Amino acid sequence: MSLMLMAGGRKVNFAELQAITTTPEATATYTPVPFHELLANTQCIADKILGYEGWEFDQRQIGLAKKDERMFAVLRYKKKNEDHDVFDYKHDDIGFSLGLRSSHDKSMSNGFCAGAQVFICDNLMFTGDITYMRKHTKNVESDLEQNILQILYNSQDKFKKLTVDRLTMMDEDITKQRAYQLLGELMGNKVLLPRQAKKAYDHWDKPPHVEFEPNTVWSFYNACTEALKTTQPTKIIEKHIQLHDFTMVNC
Numbered sequence: 001m002s003l004m005l006m007a008g009g010r011k012v013n014f015a016e017l018q019a020i021t022t023t024p025e026a027t028a029t030y031t032p033v034p035f036h037e038l039l040a041n042t043q044c045i046a047d048k049i050l051g052y053e054g055w056e057f058d059q060r061q062i063g064l065a066k067k068d069e070r071m072f073a074v075l076r077y078k079k080k081n082e083d084h085d086v087f088d089y090k091h092d093d094i095g096f097s098l099g100l101r102s103s104h105d106k107s108m109s110n111g112f113c114a115g116a117q118v119f120i121c122d123n124l125m126f127t128g129d130i131t132y133m134r135k136h137t138k139n140v141e142s143d144l145e146q147n148i149l150q151i152l153y154n155s156q157d158k159f160k161k162l163t164v165d166r167l168t169m170m171d172e173d174i175t176k177q178r179a180y181q182l183l184g185e186l187m188g189n190k191v192l193l194p195r196q197a198k199k200a201y202d203h204w205d206k207p208p209h210v211e212f213e214p215n216t217v218w219s220f221y222n223a224c225t226e227a228l229k230t231t232q233p234t235k236i237i238e239k240h241i242q243l244h245d246f247t248m249v250n251c
Contacts, residue, residue, distance in 0.1 A: 009063050010064055011061065012064055014039070014060075014062065017035055017036045017071070020035055020064075020068055022068060022104060023035075030106070035064075035104075038071075038102055038110065039060075039073050042112075042148055043060065045149060045152070046075055046148070050152060054079060055079060055080070056079075056080050057076075058095065060075045069107075070103045070104075073100050073101075074098070074100075077096045077097070078095045094166075095116070096116060097115055098113075098114050099113045099237065100112050100113075112147070114152065114158070115155075115159075165248060166218065168217075169216065169221055170216055170217075170218040172216060174216060174217050174251060175215065182220070182251070183197050183201055183224075184197075185250070186243070189246070191242045192239075195230075196228065196231075199226065199227040199230075200223045203223035207223070217247065217251040220251065224247075225240070
């Protein structure tokens with residue numbers, strides 16, 4: 001997948017993340033977590049828990065923004081070959097992603113989300129049931145570890161539902177006219193900005209990939225996720241959740 005960074009954000013590797021020395025001092029009410037420690041601890045837990053579920057680590061992407069005081073990262077996992085038929089449908093283009101964010105400028109809490117990732121179209125499918133936010137207050141590190149465990153355990157059942165949702169979208173046809181109506185509703189409900197709605201329209205009307213040429217709900221959904229790539233990092237998870245829920249209810 002691609003980690004999307006706007007407004008001057010930059011992608012870094014783990015060594016560059018470790019070199020960040022701007023972690024503020026802790027106070028009685030504020031306990032910042034060094035970015036590299038948060039990411040390393042999260043991946044350590046995820047590797048163990050997801051390994052038991054038949055997943056193996058694939059890759060990670062890390063981004064910094066706002067003078068390196070905000071961090072975004074995605075850990076991607078793929079099914080081990082011997083487990084590809086565990087849910088009785090194909091896994092050749094389905095993966096699992098764990099996203100996290102943090103800040104040292106008090107602009108946002110530590111946050112986590114988990115969801116299915118579809119490699120072929122580079123989108124994410126999220127539902128709000130598997131997100132967690134935690135302020136930088138006392139005992140933040142131990143609380144985060146406990147809640148990462150809970151998120152990972154709960155996410156496996158969610159993953160099954162998300163991949164079933166994908167198959168439902170692929171099997172459901174939608175007319176061009178209905179898609180135009182839905183794009184208007186997405187814009188009216190502020191899930192898509194006007195410029196994003198225009199981009200989604202372009203991708204729906206003339207799909208850039210042959211896989212999305214059939215007029216299915218899945219093609220419509222992917223046109224919208226393509227448009228969401230220009231969303232601010234702090235809002236992109238929320239917008240993906242809104243898009244997913246809207247699509248499942250209205251299509």
